[in-house]
Amino acid sequence: MDKEQRKAYWSANIALIRNLLIVWAISSIGASILFVKVLNHIRIGNLPFGFWMAQQGTIFIFVILIFIYAFQMDKLDRKYRVDRDTSSPEEE
Secondary structure (H helix, E strand, O other), X not given: OOHHHHHHHHHHHHXXXXXXXXXXXXXXXXXXXXXXXXXXXXXXXXXXHHHHHHHHHHHXXXXXXXXXXXXXXXXXXXXXXXXXXXXXXXXX
């Protein structure tokens, strides 16, 4: 991988991480703090949805984002032909 490809690869990686962290921040702050009163009108079993999102929902969102990150990084690795098992002596 040449220097231009390496720079593009890391730029795409950082953009992916940034976007997923933004989604997580918005969902956790929004669902747990900002919109909790609105979400509490919806009930899951005996619990208000806002309470459930604050306690469990944002953790589920985080786990889902981990899987999305792994899937997207696999696609990015294939796009830039990054193979972590074989490294050339020049890259070490």
